[in-house]
Amino acid sequence: MTLEGSPCIQVPLAHDGEFVIYFAGDAMKVDESVLQSARSLLQALGDLDNKVQEACAAECRKSGLHPRYFEGELAYITMSGGSALLHYFGIKVNSEWDERVKLESDEWRHVATTVE
DSSP, X not given: OOOTTOOEEEEEOSTTOEEEEEESSSSSOOOHHHHHHHHHHHHHHHHHHHHHHHHHHHHHHHHOOOGGXXXXXXXXXXXXXXXXXXXXXXXXXXXXXXXXXXXXXXXEEEEEEEEX
């Protein structure tokens, strides 16, 4: 999926950081239901990110590799209806991966991890 030209919202973070939410599709108009899904995702993002960090810590313990291999930060989100792709990048090591989440019964749930 190409992100160039996709509608997006920049979300400012503390300490001059930010991440971006991209919306799938070519039109510059985003459906209200997708915006509502994005709002609910932002409300759940702290819990979802904690689960991602816990999974990284568990994988680190299992692998025996140095923890720096598992330190990541959210770069951007791509919304597509009732699902989203959380794109992370490594802080200490050059790595990127995606965490797919899905809205089910008004609750965001982790579906899969994809390593690039």
